[in-house]
Amino acid sequence: xxxxxxxxxxxxxxxxxxxxxxxxxxxxxxxxxxxxxxxxxxxxxxxxxxxxxxxxxxxxxxxxxxxxxxxxxxxxxxxxxxxxxxxxxxxxxxxxxxxxxxxxxxxxxxxxxxxxxxxxxxxxxxxxxxxxxxxxxxxxxxxxxxxxxxxxxxxxxxxxxxxxxxxxxxxxxxxxxxxxxxxxxxxxxxxxxxxxxxxxxxxxxxxxxxxxxxxxxxxxxxxxxxx
Amino acid sequence: xxxxxxxxxxxxxxxxxxxxxxxxxxxxxxxxxxxxxxxxxxxxxxxxxxxxxxxxxxxxxxxxxxxxxxxxxxxxxxxxxxxxxxxxxxxxxxxxxxxxxxxxxxxxxxxxxxxxxxxxxxxxxxxxxxxxxxxxxxxxxxxxxxxxxxxxxxxxxxxxxxxxxxxxxxxxxxxxxxxxxxxxxxxxxxxxxxxxxxxxxxxxxxxxxxxxxxxxxxxxxxxxxxx
Amino acid sequence: xxxxxxxxxxxxxxxxxxxxxxxxxxxxxxxxxxxxxxxxxxxxxxxxxxxxxxxxxxxxxxxxxxxxxxxxxxxxxxxxxxxxxxxxxxxxxxxxxxxxxxxxxxxxxxxxxxxxxxxxxxxxxxxxxxxxxxxxxxxxxxxxxxxxxxxxxxxxxxxxxxxxxxxxxxxxxxxxxxxxxxxxxxxxxxxxxxxxxxxxxxxxxxxxxxxxxxxxxxxxxxxxxxx
Amino acid sequence: xxxxxxxxxxxxxxxxxxxxxxxxxxxxxxxxxxxxxxxxxxxxxxxxxxxxxxxxxxxxxxxxxxxxxxxxxxxxxxxxxxxxxxxxxxxxxxxxxxxxxxxxxxxxxxxxxxxxxxxxxxxxxxxxxxxxxxxxxxxxxxxxxxxxxxxxxxxxxxxxxxxxxxxxxxxxxxxxxxxxxxxxxxxxxxxxxxxxxxxxxxxxxxxxxxxxxxxxxxxxxxxxxxx
DNA sequence: TATGAATGAGAGTTCATTCAT
DNA sequence: TATGAATGAACTCTCATTCAT
Numbered sequence: 001x002x003x004x005x006x007x008x009x010x011x012x013x014x015x016x017x018x019x020x021x022x023x024x025x026x027x028x029x030x031x032x033x034x035x036x037x038x039x040x041x042x043x044x045x046x047x048x049x050x051x052x053x054x055x056x057x058x059x060x061x062x063x064x065x066x067x068x069x070x071x072x073x074x075x076x077x078x079x080x081x082x083x084x085x086x087x088x089x090x091x092x093x094x095x096x097x098x099x100x101x102x103x104x105x106x107x108x109x110x111x112x113x114x115x116x117x118x119x120x121x122x123x124x125x126x127x128x129x130x131x132x133x134x135x136x137x138x139x140x141x142x143x144x145x146x147x148x149x150x151x152x153x154x155x156x157x158x159x160x161x162x163x164x165x166x167x168x169x170x171x172x173x174x175x176x177x178x179x180x181x182x183x184x185x186x187x188x189x190x191x192x193x194x195x196x197x198x199x200x201x202x203x204x205x206x207x208x209x210x211x212x213x214x215x216x217x218x219x220x221x222x223x224x225x226x227x
Numbered sequence: 228x229x230x231x232x233x234x235x236x237x238x239x240x241x242x243x244x245x246x247x248x249x250x251x252x253x254x255x256x257x258x259x260x261x262x263x264x265x266x267x268x269x270x271x272x273x274x275x276x277x278x279x280x281x282x283x284x285x286x287x288x289x290x291x292x293x294x295x296x297x298x299x300x301x302x303x304x305x306x307x308x309x310x311x312x313x314x315x316x317x318x319x320x321x322x323x324x325x326x327x328x329x330x331x332x333x334x335x336x337x338x339x340x341x342x343x344x345x346x347x348x349x350x351x352x353x354x355x356x357x358x359x360x361x362x363x364x365x366x367x368x369x370x371x372x373x374x375x376x377x378x379x380x381x382x383x384x385x386x387x388x389x390x391x392x393x394x395x396x397x398x399x400x401x402x403x404x405x406x407x408x409x410x411x412x413x414x415x416x417x418x419x420x421x422x423x424x425x426x427x428x429x430x431x432x433x434x435x436x437x438x439x440x441x442x443x444x445x446x447x448x449x450x451x452x453x454x
Numbered sequence: 455x456x457x458x459x460x461x462x463x464x465x466x467x468x469x470x471x472x473x474x475x476x477x478x479x480x481x482x483x484x485x486x487x488x489x490x491x492x493x494x495x496x497x498x499x500x501x502x503x504x505x506x507x508x509x510x511x512x513x514x515x516x517x518x519x520x521x522x523x524x525x526x527x528x529x530x531x532x533x534x535x536x537x538x539x540x541x542x543x544x545x546x547x548x549x550x551x552x553x554x555x556x557x558x559x560x561x562x563x564x565x566x567x568x569x570x571x572x573x574x575x576x577x578x579x580x581x582x583x584x585x586x587x588x589x590x591x592x593x594x595x596x597x598x599x600x601x602x603x604x605x606x607x608x609x610x611x612x613x614x615x616x617x618x619x620x621x622x623x624x625x626x627x628x629x630x631x632x633x634x635x636x637x638x639x640x641x642x643x644x645x646x647x648x649x650x651x652x653x654x655x656x657x658x659x660x661x662x663x664x665x666x667x668x669x670x671x672x673x674x675x676x677x678x679x680x681x
Numbered sequence: 682x683x684x685x686x687x688x689x690x691x692x693x694x695x696x697x698x699x700x701x702x703x704x705x706x707x708x709x710x711x712x713x714x715x716x717x718x719x720x721x722x723x724x725x726x727x728x729x730x731x732x733x734x735x736x737x738x739x740x741x742x743x744x745x746x747x748x749x750x751x752x753x754x755x756x757x758x759x760x761x762x763x764x765x766x767x768x769x770x771x772x773x774x775x776x777x778x779x780x781x782x783x784x785x786x787x788x789x790x791x792x793x794x795x796x797x798x799x800x801x802x803x804x805x806x807x808x809x810x811x812x813x814x815x816x817x818x819x820x821x822x823x824x825x826x827x828x829x830x831x832x833x834x835x836x837x838x839x840x841x842x843x844x845x846x847x848x849x850x851x852x853x854x855x856x857x858x859x860x861x862x863x864x865x866x867x868x869x870x871x872x873x874x875x876x877x878x879x880x881x882x883x884x885x886x887x888x889x890x891x892x893x894x895x896x897x898x899x900x901x902x903x904x905x906x907x908x
Numbered sequence: 909t910a911t912g913a914a915t916g917a918g919a920g921t922t923c924a925t926t927c928a929t
Numbered sequence: 930t931a932t933g934a935a936t937g938a939a940c941t942c943t944c945a946t947t948c949a950t
Contacts, residue, residue, distance in 0.1 A: 008930065008931085009930090011930085014930095030257070030259060030344045030345065031259075032257065032258075032259030032260050033259050033345070035922085035923065035924085036923075036924060036925085037922095037923080037924090045931080045932090046931065046932045046933080047924090047925085047932085048925090048926080048927090048931075048932060048933090049930080049931060049932075051924090051925070051926080052930085052931080056924080056925080057923095057924065057925090087436070088439070091436075091438060091439070113340075113343065113344050114344060116340060117257040117340050117341060117344055118257060118260065158418070158421075161410075161414070161415075161418035162418065162421070162422055164399075164400065164403050164418075165396050165399070165400055165418055165419055165422045166396075166422070167399070168395070168396050168398070168399020168400055168402075168403060169392050169393075169395050169396035169399065171395070171399055172391070172392070172394070172395020172396065172398055172399055173391070173392055173395055175395075176391050176395065186438065187388075189438070190436070190438050191385075191388040191389065191391075191392055192392060193436040193438070194385075194389070194426065194435050194436050195389055195392045195393070195423065195426050195427075196422060196423075196426055197426065197436045198425055198426040198428070198429030198434060198435075198436070199421065199422050199423055199424065199425040199426035199427075199429075200422075200426075201425075201429075202425030202426075202428075202429070207425060208421050208425075209314070209318075209417070209420040209421050209424045209425070211318060211413065211416070211417050211420070212315070212318070234913085234914080234948095234949090235912090235913060235914080235948090235949070235950090236913085237912090237913090238912080238913080241913085241914095262939080262940070262941090263940080263941065263942085264939090264940085264941095272914080272915090273914065273915045273916080274915085274941090274942085275914075275915060275916090275942085275943075275944085276913080276914060276915075278941090278942065278943080279913090279914085283941080283942080284940095284941065284942090461927095461928090461934085461935080462927090462928070462929085462933090462934060462935080463934085464933090464934090465933080465934080468934085468935095484711070484713065484798040484799060485713075486711060486712075486713030486714050487713050487799065489918085489919070489920085490919080490920060490921085491918095491919085491920095499935080499936090500935065500936045500937080501920090501921085501936085502921085502922075502923085502935075502936060502937085503934080503935060503936075505920085505921065505922075506934090506935085510920080510921080511919095511920065511921095541890070542893070545890075545892060545893070567794075567797060567798050568798060570794060571711045571794050571795060571798055572711065572714070612872070612875075615868075615872040616872065616875070616876055618853070618854065618857050618872075619850050619853070619854055619872055619873055619876045620850075620876070621853070622849070622850050622852070622853020622854055622856075622857065623846050623847075623849050623850035623853065625849070625853055626845075626846070626848070626849020626850065626852055626853055627845065627846055627849055629849075630845050630849060637842075640892065641842070642842075643892070644890070644892050645839070645842035645843065645845075645846055646846055647890040647892070648839075648843070648880065648884055648889050648890050649843055649846045649847070649877060649880050649881075649884075650876065650877075650880055651880065651890045652879055652880040652882075652883030652884065652888060652889075652890070653875065653876050653877055653878065653879040653880030653881075653883075654876075654880075655879075655883075656879030656880075656882075656883070657875055657876075657879065661879060662875050662879075663768070663772075663871070663874040663875050663878045663879070665772060665867065665870070665871050665874070666769070666772070689909065689910085690909090692909085695909095716943085716944065716945085717944075717945060717946085718943095718944080718945095726910080726911090727910065727911045727912080728911085728945090728946085729910075729911060729912090729946090729947080729948090730909080730910060730911075732945090732946070732947080733909085733910080737945080737946085738944095738945065738946090
């Protein structure tokens with residue numbers, strides 16, 4: 001199923017066709033197993049043209065990462081509604097996120113799976129995008145604290161860890177949702193909200209789970225999670 | 228830096244050396260980018276010997292997966308203490324998990340990153356291990372419910388999603404901890420406990436975050452996470 | 455002594471060059487001992503080009519067999535003259551056959567020697583060609599019977615055996631002629647005609663050599679071949 | 682189905698086991714495709730022992746050729762009965778030949794198929810055996826001439842060609858008989874006697890098939906084969 | 909006599925990349 | 930703008946052969 005072979009298209013269009021093909025192949029096969037031959041064929045052009053426009057396999061992969069990262073960020077941004085309370089913002093952001101990853105499984109695979117397995121260069125490009133999302137979530141956590149009129153004295157490092165955990169959980173759930181038929185974006189988002197939001201709330205109220213003083217042999221409990 | 232060339236070792240020993248080398252190379256480069264030459268050199272043996280003992284690149288990779296999966300499961304099992312309350316069990320299991328992944332970053336990479344990007348066969352081997360862990364966590368969640376003498380009427384599907392989210396979050400945090408200098412296993416475990424345990428407790432009390440009825444246009448909040 | 459390196463030739467031409475080289479190498483070394491490197495070098499191209507056009511060593515060998523089989527059949531067909539009496543037809547067919555095998559020793563080696571030692575697939579391709587020739591000879595034997603206005607009541611099975619023997623003898627003589635300097639195609643053909651034609655004639659007259667009733671102990675001769 | 686592993690056997694016995702295995706493998710796979718591993722396993726010994734006794738793959742193959750050549754010659758010799766008339770001698774020799782090749786298909790394959798496709802060294806070893814047989818047949822032809830009390834003035838070269846043709850036909854028929862279920866050694870021998878003996882007789886009476894003076898365009902017949 | 913451990917050398921095959929038009 | 934023709938380099942895998950015991 002190569003693209004219809006239309007000759008003499010403007011460069012920008014051809015490039016998008018190539019990127020479409022590349023994202024699909026890279027997403028399904030991985031960087032190393034993807035072959036430029038297959039990508040060119042799927043794009044409906046000759047291999048030299050791919051090189052003329054995208055320069056090399058590495059550059060092509062980079063371009064895929066950048067395009068898909070931007071698309072994902074844009075989707076999440078479009079889902080966010082700064083006027084809503086923090087929990088609603090998180091909810092809509094998550095929903096947008098899961099919707100996008102469900103609609104673009106290959107792009108998501110490129111970002112989350114493939115880019116991280118090959119060289120620091122690619123990983124760096126993804127890390128930049130991820131940092132943006134973590135920052136967004138961090139902001140929400142702090143906003144939630146403000147909404148609650150509490151200054152729960154959360155140290156920055158702790159907030160960072162929480163944001164990281166939330167984003168990490170979201171990423172894992174995206175893979176899970178894509179791999180599990182019948183799980184919708186809303187369900188994935190709801191699962192995560194249920195899982196995380198109360199915990200965050202507790203934290204802000206100063207209820208935290210305190211690790212036992214000593215790993216071995218100590219018996220002392222902690223704030224019981226079940227009230 | 229090839230291993231010291233000790234000659235004429237019994238087969239079982241050589242095999243472990245080869246697996247050590249293979250896990251390292253596979254973990255760092257990925258399945259496709261790893262070359263049998265490099266693995267053999269790192270193991271301090273000739274390539275034919277690798278083939279004689281491990282048969283093929285695929286089989287070698289499989290053997291790595293199986294060995295590392297077993298090691299991980301064993302580590303978590305050794306960390307679990309069935310006599311403790313559920314939260315303490317989760318805590319010690321998580322600590323063991325993060326400790327193991329921190330000490331075996333290459334093995335963890337093989338399991339979590341590399342094995343999932345190449346062929347259903349490999350993914351299946353990992354999935355089996357993951358299923359064991361998810362089952363363990365699921366058990367803990369149910370035990371927590373029992374501990375609290377509540378029958379919170381959590382539907383099985385919801386418990387599955389929660390366990391999935393928890394395991395997913397743990398996996399992501401393991402990557403994060405490995406990539407972020409200065410984060411200890413205990414810190415990672417504490418972050419996740421804080422993040423998750425209170426939420427689970429709330430859920431069992433029937434406090435759940437209810438998504439807005441309609442994505443577009445509805446303004447009304449929900450159970451506020453921040454009290 | 456690689457072929458003169460002429461660059462940028464149309465595919466069809468290059469393919470023939472490759473087949474030329476392959477037939478030579480396969481014919482001289484055999485299928486297994488022939489190396490794609492050597493073939494590519496003799497063809498004056500790089501190995502990848504051989505693979506691009508001919509796909510694999512097996513396919514290349516198959517292509518050689520098909521090309522050489524066709525050439526041989528065509529040569530024999532071109533030599534046949536359906537208007538002549540049967541003996542003359544056989545003579546001209548044999549002459550064409552020995553001429554062709556003498557001019558294409560490598561092709562003949564591929565067909566007769568090499569193709570039969572590797573896998574049923576290859577043997578099958580040659581068998582098809584051989585069957586055509588045997589059919590042609592069978593026809594001639596029957597035509598000779600008709601020419602003689604005899605119905606010698608030759609059973610089909612016997613005719614088949616005779617045709618087989620004649621073709622087998624021709625094949626062996628082709629090898630012998632190629633290996634023995636100074637033996638021309640005409641000489642080989644004459645030898646075979648002398649050897650076979652009178653015997654056939656006798657057979658059609660009902661003079662056949664009758665084997666002794668019992669292998670051991672019987673003394674009695676048979677129709678003496680020498681009158 | 683490796684040979685039963687009996688330890689510490691006298692060298693001569695072990696060598697025969699190895700040759701048995703080697704002939705089987707060489708005969709079925711060909712020289713190049715046969716692997717020393719497979720031969721050693723089939724022989725029920727370790728590879729170094731094969732090298733200790735037989736020295737190298739080449740030497741092993743040579744030994745196979747020599748053993749099988751001797752066996753074949755011996756079989757034919759044992760079948761010959763110098764006291765009989767020439768035709769009966771030929772008959773019994775042929776029968777012995779076809780019987781032996783039918784009982785030792787792998788050995789026959791080594792001699793007739795495999796040895797001729799690899800290097801002049803091996804071909805030479807077979808040629809020596811073949812020469813013996815051709816000499817035997819030549820003798821018979823001359824004896825037949827004597828029996829007939831004729832000195833048909835057959836030039837030596839012609840006799841050589843005839844013997845060659847007869848032996849070649851026999852070789853081809855051996856392959857054919859081995860490949861065609863239901864064809865017995867006696868049938869093969871009878872076919873060849875019928876095919877050849879009358880022709881020889883005619884020749885000795887001076888009836889020979891005379892080739893047309895000119896290949897192209899000449900119409901002139903020849904001694905009609907059908908009287 | 910006999911073998912487990914080990915390897916140098918080379919096979920077929922594929923791929924990212926470029927040249928010439 | 931676009932492509933058929935072509936290749937250097939690297940990969941997985943196999944094999945005949947030897948060493949040390």
